[in-house]
Amino acid sequence: MNGISEILGINFVVIGPTLALLFTTLVLLFCTITISTPVYVKKYISFVGILITLFTIFLKFGLFARDGITSYFSEKILLDEFSLVGNVLIGLVLLLTFNSFWKTSEVIDNKTTEALILILMSASGFLLMVDAENFIMLFIGLEIGSISLYALAGLNRGDQLSNEASLKYFLLGSLASCILIYGVALLYVSLSISGVYETSIAISFIGPDNVPLTSLIGLIMILVGLLFKVAAAPFQAWAPDVYQGSPTGYVGYMAAVAKASSFIVLARLSAISLRFILDKFDLFFTAIVILSVLAGALFATNQTDIKRLIAYSGVIQSGFILSGISFGVYGISASIFYLITYIIQLIGVFTVFSIISGQLSSDFKISNLSGLFKENKFLTVTFSIFMLGIAGLPLTSGFVSKFILITNLWSYEKYLIVTVLMLTTVAGFYFYLRPIWVAAIEKTDNSIGKIKISISDKVLLGFMAALTIYFGLLPNTLVNITRWMVENYL
Amino acid sequence: MTGIIISLLIVPLFSALLVFMIPNSRKEIFRPIGIVFSLITLTQCFYLLFSDYGKTKFVILSNYKWIQSYGLEISLGISGMSTLLLLLTSLLVCVSLLSIGNEHAESKGFIGSLLALHFAINGVFISGDLISLFIFFEALLIPMYFLMGIWGGENRRYATIKFILYTVFGSVFIFIGTVYAAVISYGANGALAVDFDSLASLALTSSQSKTLFLLFTFGFLIKVPIFPLHTWLPDAHVEAPTAGSILLAGVLLKVGAYGILRVSIPFFTEGFLAYKNFVAVLSVIGIIYGAIVAIAQIDIKKLIAYSSVSHMGYVMLGISAGGYLSIEGAIIQMINHGITAGALFMLVGFLYERRHTRNISSFGGIKITMPRYAAIFLFTSFASIGLPGLNGFVGEFMILMGSFNSYKFLTSIAAFGVVLAAIYMLWAYQRIFTGPISNEKNESLKDLDIRETLSIVPLVLLMLFIGIYPSYIESFVIQEAGFISETIALFKDIK
Numbered sequence: 001m002n003g004i005s006e007i008l009g010i011n012f013v014v015i016g017p018t019l020a021l022l023f024t025t026l027v028l029l030f031c032t033i034t035i036s037t038p039v040y041v042k043k044y045i046s047f048v049g050i051l052i053t054l055f056t057i058f059l060k061f062g063l064f065a066r067d068g069i070t071s072y073f074s075e076k077i078l079l080d081e082f083s084l085v086g087n088v089l090i091g092l093v094l095l096l097t098f099n100s101f102w103k104t105s106e107v108i109d110n111k112t113t114e115a116l117i118l119i120l121m122s123a124s125g126f127l128l129m130v131d132a133e134n135f136i137m138l139f140i141g142l143e144i145g146s147i148s149l150y151a152l153a154g155l156n157r158g159d160q161l162s163n164e165a166s167l168k169y170f171l172l173g174s175l176a177s178c179i180l181i182y183g184v185a186l187l188y189v190s191l192s193i194s195g196v197y198e199t200s201i202a203i204s205f206i207g208p209d210n211v212p213l214t215s216l217i218g219l220i221m222i223l224v225g226l227l228f229k230v231a232a233a234p235f236q237a238w239a240p241d242v243y244q245g246s247p248t249g250y251v252g253y254m255a256a257v258a259k260a261s262s263f264i265v266l267a268r269l270s271a272i273s274l275r276f277i278l279d280k281f282d283l284f285f286t287a288i289v290i291l292s293v294l295a296g297a298l299f300a301t302n303q304t305d306i307k308r309l310i311a312y313s314g315v316i317q318s319g320f321i322l323s324g325i326s327f328g329v330y331g332i333s334a335s336i337f338y339l340i341t342y343i344i345q346l347i348g349v350f351t352v353f354s355i356i357s358g359q360l361s362s363d364f365k366i367s368n369l370s371g372l373f374k375e376n377k378f379l380t381v382t383f384s385i386f387m388l389g390i391a392g393l394p395l396t397s398g399f400v401s402k403f404i405l406i407t408n409l410w411s412y413e414k415y416l417i418v419t420v421l422m423l424t425t426v427a428g429f430y431f432y433l434r435p436i437w438v439a440a441i442e443k444t445d446n447s448i449g450k451i452k453i454s455i456s457d458k459v460l461l462g463f464m465a466a467l468t469i470y471f472g473l474l475p476n477t478l479v480n481i482t483r484w485m486v487e488n489y490l
Numbered sequence: 491m492t493g494i495i496i497s498l499l500i501v502p503l504f505s506a507l508l509v510f511m512i513p514n515s516r517k518e519i520f521r522p523i524g525i526v527f528s529l530i531t532l533t534q535c536f537y538l539l540f541s542d543y544g545k546t547k548f549v550i551l552s553n554y555k556w557i558q559s560y561g562l563e564i565s566l567g568i569s570g571m572s573t574l575l576l577l578l579t580s581l582l583v584c585v586s587l588l589s590i591g592n593e594h595a596e597s598k599g600f601i602g603s604l605l606a607l608h609f610a611i612n613g614v615f616i617s618g619d620l621i622s623l624f625i626f627f628e629a630l631l632i633p634m635y636f637l638m639g640i641w642g643g644e645n646r647r648y649a650t651i652k653f654i655l656y657t658v659f660g661s662v663f664i665f666i667g668t669v670y671a672a673v674i675s676y677g678a679n680g681a682l683a684v685d686f687d688s689l690a691s692l693a694l695t696s697s698q699s700k701t702l703f704l705l706f707t708f709g710f711l712i713k714v715p716i717f718p719l720h721t722w723l724p725d726a727h728v729e730a731p732t733a734g735s736i737l738l739a740g741v742l743l744k745v746g747a748y749g750i751l752r753v754s755i756p757f758f759t760e761g762f763l764a765y766k767n768f769v770a771v772l773s774v775i776g777i778i779y780g781a782i783v784a785i786a787q788i789d790i791k792k793l794i795a796y797s798s799v800s801h802m803g804y805v806m807l808g809i810s811a812g813g814y815l816s817i818e819g820a821i822i823q824m825i826n827h828g829i830t831a832g833a834l835f836m837l838v839g840f841l842y843e844r845r846h847t848r849n850i851s852s853f854g855g856i857k858i859t860m861p862r863y864a865a866i867f868l869f870t871s872f873a874s875i876g877l878p879g880l881n882g883f884v885g886e887f888m889i890l891m892g893s894f895n896s897y898k899f900l901t902s903i904a905a906f907g908v909v910l911a912a913i914y915m916l917w918a919y920q921r922i923f924t925g926p927i928s929n930e931k932n933e934s935l936k937d938l939d940i941r942e943t944l945s946i947v948p949l950v951l952l953m954l955f956i957g958i959y960p961s962y963i964e965s966f967v968i969q970e971a972g973f974i975s976e977t978i979a980l981f982k983d984i985k
Contacts, residue, residue: 441636441640
């Protein structure tokens with residue numbers, strides 16, 4: 001018995017987080033079907049579920065410390081630094097956004113349980129995705145995660161924008177999934193491989209110069225499928241509409257979790273699967289990075305809807321993060337640092353939005369922020385910190401992440417990309433400062449009244465703002481963690 | 491000593507936070523708190539001035555590990571020039587807090603932003619490495635953004651965005667320069683060390699030195715500002731509130747020249763030697779152009795803003811001549827211009843608070859109603875023109891004398907700037923103060939009260955003191971100017 005499970009590598013601790021979330025959704029489902037459970041009980045159930053998930057992530061660290069990088073379940077599931085950091089990130093996203101998505105679910109008519117189930121289910125899917133060693137497993141995880149997100153975007157049925165967002169997200173997202181699975185198929189047809197490590201072994205076996213064109217195309221298609229999820233141009237078309245249309249309380253979660261998991265997977269692909277042939281993808285990545293930052297900056301400049309603005313800024317940030325991932329191991333560590341700090345700022349911004357605009361509303365103009373400072377000092381200050389962080393002003397984590405990223409790019413001699421990225425940063429100040437101007441500076445007659453903020457929201461916002469400043473002043477710990485992530489792949 | 495240097499950062503930051511913490515109901519104590527804390531900083535600066543490091547070239551006094559795996563450190567240090575500029579900053583913050591009207595003084599945001607600005611400026615002058623220099627250089631923008639944005643004039647949105655975008659555009663070049671220097675340093679030291687000691691020990695190739703010089707100098711020159719990158723300055727000055735203008739003209743412009751003296755010239759000397767003529771030509775154009783445009787202005791603040799372009803041109807001419815005397819003159823001119831331009835903006839602020847206009851044509855003959863104000867304005871104008879015996883003369887004379895050997899033709903043209911300065915300042919004085927009272931609104935103007943007089947008098951005394959006894963202030967910068975000019979001379983010999 002023991003022997004078989006060891007040969008197959010069955011170890012339930014490795015997929016513990018996924019199982020914990022699935023189990024929580026089952027309990028929630030059971031509660032809804034059988035006995036009428038009060039809403040607050042469901043809140044506690046899901047919160048406890050998330051805590052258990054975090055605990056199982058903690059257990060995985062123990063397993064990693066004992067066994068090191070290992071594959072489980074007949075090389076379907078991988079336990080390495082990327083999966084650990086990915087798990088922690090998704091757990092963190094769940095924890096930080098819990099307040100907003102809970103409140104949204106509470107007010108969404110009769111769909112509280114569905115919403116919670118969708119969210120937890122999507123998190124479990126993305127957890128599976130960052131754990132996947134096999135590309136089919138990766139696809140399954142991605143689909144579980146994404147389909148829940150499609151539904152989540154359209155949960156507010158009465159709202160036309162929400163319906164539009166959901167449909168658009170679904171159509172384009174399934175197209176991207178098709179491309180991804182087609183890439184996996186091409187890779188399998190040409191080299192009979194379908195795994196992260198298998199790819200690198202096969203490539204090193206046949207030699208980087210002899211890799212068939214079919215498998216290169218397959219790999220590019222896999223990358224495209226993932227790049228769609230992070231909204232890198234030219235695959236960014238869905239992002240603004242989805243951000244704008246989805247219920248505001250969900251957008252922070254939706255954006256953060258998809259970005260976090262997809263970038264972790266991209267980083268792993270770059271560090272392991274593509275390590276011998278990374279230079280063949282130079283042109284591809286350079287084009288995507290430059291397109292992303294330019295398109296993002298161009299379209300962000302004259303947005304009036306702030307959620308669309310953040311969506312386009314997300315396109316720019318994706319370009320930044322991708323630039324580090326695509327050129328080498330130290331770049332990957334810089335990118336992961338960037339990713340972590342950006343996700344904190346992103347969640348922070350959307351937490352502020354959902355507090356201001358109410359959870360359900362989809363439309364949120366920049367002018368809706370006008371006069372925010374008058375009665376809501378705390379909200380304005382935290383909002384400004386997040387925006388300045390995204391813009392990359394010194395004293396915030398955004399500056400440090402840009403600095404170490406650019407330093408790495410410069411040492412890889414990517415001068416063209418550095419130039420474009422820096423010019424975008426300058427342009428960024430134009431549109432990142434505008435919402436701050438409207439919220440804090442512009443004098444207006446119809447300013448927003450006093451908004452009641454719950455203590456948990458206050459703590460969360462304060463915590464995220466403090467992290468943004470802290471990583472800007474003392475980034476050493478986080479940099480060390482991201483360096484530790486990539487040490488084995490030098 | 492380290493404690494004092496760190497407290498130069500902590501005290502203003504703490505005072506800014508303190509002001510933000512105090513509830514709005516106690517708004518009368520915002521100003522006293524700000525003044526007390528800036529006086530504390532002022533005392534610390536005096537202590538530094540008379541310490542062992544008050545007259546030396548830059549010495550790094552403390553190091554902190556910032557990002558260990560990259561070998562990045564934050565270093566803080568001090569030199570004669572930094573100490574003088576720190577002193578000027580504290581003095582200007584203190585007097586501008588005293589000078590502002592009650593509307594601003596009772597706003598905690600205003601006082602807090604001013605103190606936060608003080609924090610960032612202090613940070614620039616004590617940074618001992620490129621990273622912290624860049625961090626504080628950019629951090630200046632946040633309080634300036636709010637000062638100009640919230641309390642600025644009519645057209646403040648345009649001016650603020652222009653100011654921010656210009657500066658950020660410049661600092662991008664500094665940023666890339668920092669990254670480039672760090673990567674070069676990594677090749678030599680095995681760590682991305684960009685503190686000033688490691689930079690000085692780098693052996694750069696000719697092309698590296700030139701590229702780095704261009705990157706850094708371009709960023710700093712926008713801040714100086716040099717012709718033709720000066721166009722943000724008049725807008726920013728006109729729209730900024732009085733206290734913002736005082737610090738903008740008094741200190742922020744010096745940050746650019748300081749960066750060139752601190753970073754561009756000592757570390758990238760070869761690049762400096764290659765491009766100094768170009769900088770010199772631009773600065774002379776700036777001197778003449780700024781002065782001529784100033785003559786044509788009808789807004790007093792804009793007039794002083796363009797006069798700043800002209801005066802900072804002298805600083806850049808002195809720096810690019812690169813001799814011992816001219817660099818010393820440039821440093822002293824930086825201090826002098828900080829004092830006189832700060833005083834002029836403060837005086838204009840007094841007038842604006844009374845009449846809510848800065849248009850020269852709406853005044854005339856107000857010497858009759860405001861005799862004390864007129865006297866102080868005339869005195870400050872003389873200082874700004876460069877009348878012998880007052881501070882403006884000292885710096886300009888040293889610069890012109892020091893530059894003459896290197897640039898005979900350019901210096902001769904630059905000397906005409908003094909004449910033009912007399913034209914625009916005295917003509918403006920004539921139109922505002924002399925003659926009969928042309929506008930009946932001016933008949934009831936009140937002369938300066940005690941608070942306002944108190945806030946301008948320290949600056950006036952300094953103008954007189956530096957003018958009469960310039961060798962005292964010179965003694966603090968002798969070593970530093972000597973060090974910089976020797977570095978330049980050394981490279982010239984090698985070539």
